[in-house]
Amino acid sequence: xxxxxxxxxxxxxxxxxxxxxxxxxxxxxxxxxxxxxxxxxxxxxxxxxxxxxxxxxxxxxxxxxxxxxxxxxxxxxxxxxxxxxxxxxxxxxxxxxxxxxxxxxxxxxxxxxxxxxxxxxxxxxxxxxxxxxxxxxxxxxxxxxxxxxxxxxxxxxxxxxxxxxxxxxxxxxxxxxxxxxxxxxxxxxxxxxxxxxxxxxxxxxxxxxxxxxxxxxxxxxxxxxxxxx
Amino acid sequence: xxxxxxxxxxxxxxxxxxxxxxxxxxxxxxxxxxxxxxxxxxxxxxxxxxxxxxxxxxxxxxxxxxxxxxxxxxxxxxxxxxxxxxxxxxxxxxxxxxxxxxxxxxxxxxxxxxxxxxxxxxxxxxxxxxxxxxxxxxxxxxxxxxxxxxxxxxxxxxxxxxxxxxxxxxxxxxxxxxxxxxxxxxxxxxxxxxxxxxxxxxxxxxxxxxxxxxxxxxxxxxxxxxxxx
DNA sequence: ACACTTAGTGTATTAAAAACACATAAAGTG
DNA sequence: CACTTTATGTGTTTTTAATACACTAAGTGT
Numbered sequence: 001x002x003x004x005x006x007x008x009x010x011x012x013x014x015x016x017x018x019x020x021x022x023x024x025x026x027x028x029x030x031x032x033x034x035x036x037x038x039x040x041x042x043x044x045x046x047x048x049x050x051x052x053x054x055x056x057x058x059x060x061x062x063x064x065x066x067x068x069x070x071x072x073x074x075x076x077x078x079x080x081x082x083x084x085x086x087x088x089x090x091x092x093x094x095x096x097x098x099x100x101x102x103x104x105x106x107x108x109x110x111x112x113x114x115x116x117x118x119x120x121x122x123x124x125x126x127x128x129x130x131x132x133x134x135x136x137x138x139x140x141x142x143x144x145x146x147x148x149x150x151x152x153x154x155x156x157x158x159x160x161x162x163x164x165x166x167x168x169x170x171x172x173x174x175x176x177x178x179x180x181x182x183x184x185x186x187x188x189x190x191x192x193x194x195x196x197x198x199x200x201x202x203x204x205x206x207x208x209x210x211x212x213x214x215x216x217x218x219x220x221x222x223x224x225x226x227x228x229x
Numbered sequence: 230x231x232x233x234x235x236x237x238x239x240x241x242x243x244x245x246x247x248x249x250x251x252x253x254x255x256x257x258x259x260x261x262x263x264x265x266x267x268x269x270x271x272x273x274x275x276x277x278x279x280x281x282x283x284x285x286x287x288x289x290x291x292x293x294x295x296x297x298x299x300x301x302x303x304x305x306x307x308x309x310x311x312x313x314x315x316x317x318x319x320x321x322x323x324x325x326x327x328x329x330x331x332x333x334x335x336x337x338x339x340x341x342x343x344x345x346x347x348x349x350x351x352x353x354x355x356x357x358x359x360x361x362x363x364x365x366x367x368x369x370x371x372x373x374x375x376x377x378x379x380x381x382x383x384x385x386x387x388x389x390x391x392x393x394x395x396x397x398x399x400x401x402x403x404x405x406x407x408x409x410x411x412x413x414x415x416x417x418x419x420x421x422x423x424x425x426x427x428x429x430x431x432x433x434x435x436x437x438x439x440x441x442x443x444x445x446x447x448x449x450x451x452x453x454x455x456x457x458x
Numbered sequence: 459a460c461a462c463t464t465a466g467t468g469t470a471t472t473a474a475a476a477a478c479a480c481a482t483a484a485a486g487t488g
Numbered sequence: 489c490a491c492t493t494t495a496t497g498t499g500t501t502t503t504t505a506a507t508a509c510a511c512t513a514a515g516t517g518t
Binding site: 178180181185202203204205206 | 475476477478482483484485486
């Protein structure tokens with residue numbers, strides 16, 4: 001298992017900021033560290049890159065191992081390479097962010113005796129390493145990207161109401177949106193399928209359900225169409 | 230110099246896509262490889278990250294060592310982590326892109342007996358490793374970023390004409406721009422200083438020179454202003 | 459003085475963003 | 489079952505921003 005190299009090299013890890021939507025808050029999945037350094041502190045899930053596996057694959061593997069999540073939106077965020085971000089040695093971390101709908105997948109909480117939990121992104125405990133910074137960058141990226149790429153749908157169940165969708169954007173962008181203008185715009189893009197189905201079990205008029213037409217979007221995209229909110 | 234670790238780890242490098250503007254073309258600085266693999270092929274300058282130096286610092290160091298460039302715009306691009314991007318072993322590369330004005334700095338061509346040269350970005354020789362991909366990503370990033378951040382100025386001399394600026398945007402975005410609309414918009418942002426100076430040595434009416442008011446821009450930025458072209 | 463080249467300038471049209479309010483449907487309550 | 493509660497669904501006007509478009513001015517070279 002041990003390895004010898006002609007020149008020293010930094011260690012390489014991946015870390016995944018896993019975001020989910022819960023009612024009217026964005027949440028992030030954190031794990032409690034069981035070992036030093038930062039034992040007992042909360043951290044973004046991650047792990048070492050094994051030579052021979054692509055860094056993307058390492059991120060997917062860690063995501064699966066630590067949370068059981070599969071087939072979710074996962075994208076590279078930024079690489080954090082400060083030599084003192086880890087007190088042990090120089091550890092460079094390639095950070096990713098994942099989007100998932102909190103209601104859909106159950107998170108298997110404990111993988112290796114550590115507990116995992118969702119926290120509101122703006123109310124997290126003190127984080128290990130530079131993970132607070134990583135989370136901050138992830139949220140900024142999400143804010144930037146959600147406006148010109150339809151990645152918001154990853155945070156919703158497959159069938160959703162326009163109100164849910166609007167609320168999602170309001171949460172991410174942290175500003176209110178006009179209902180009529182929002183609906184006009186999103187519907188005019190023709191990337192939503194209006195389902196013959198309405199919301200169940202609500203104590204008021206039930207809203208129509210929609211789903212995102214990814215196929216249609218990909219075709220439009222090829223023809224130069226750009227999703228812009 | 231040799232190093233031993235408990236677990237194997239990929240090697241870590243930085244690569245810098247260095248872009249410059251030459252008349253009416255974007256150019257990229259490439260170096261000819263003097264050693265295997267890909268000996269004789271052209272490549273983006275780069276090198277190994279030394280433990281203890283931040284990855285950003287490594288990128289700056291390589292930039293300086295290989296080109297003599299200092300104090301230029303340099304930003305992280307993306308991390309390329311495919312295990313077979315280097316035939317020797319798994320080498321993960323954190324790519325950066327740098328912007329500089331070609332006329333301003335002289336590039337010291339030969340550092341370690343390898344030659345360096347500028348190539349038109351859309352007419353480069355076959356590149357080593359996955360460097361063609363890295364270049365492509367860099368150009369896409371530049372196209373995306375130039376529209377909402379005033380990074381284009383990095384490619385121009387400190388004093389420039391509005392026509393030069395417009396041409397720059399036309400080159401990067403690969404589409405023509407209306408002269409009057411362009412001037413109207415860029416001037417309305419109030420981030421250019423109109424100098425009491427005009428172009429010298431041209432065989433026609435000399436254009437007024439301008440410079441970018443970075444200080445003013447930073448202040449506006451804080452107040453929520455966003456540069457958008 | 460004339461030809462050539464690029465600089466510099468304003469307005470009208472069109473398209474997109476923003477602002478804004480009420481009737482409707484369904485469930486819950488007494 | 490009338491009534492209250494709650495969220496749904498829907499158009500028009502106003503304002504702002506984007507686009508389209510053509511001629512005169514200034515300077516160099518012959």
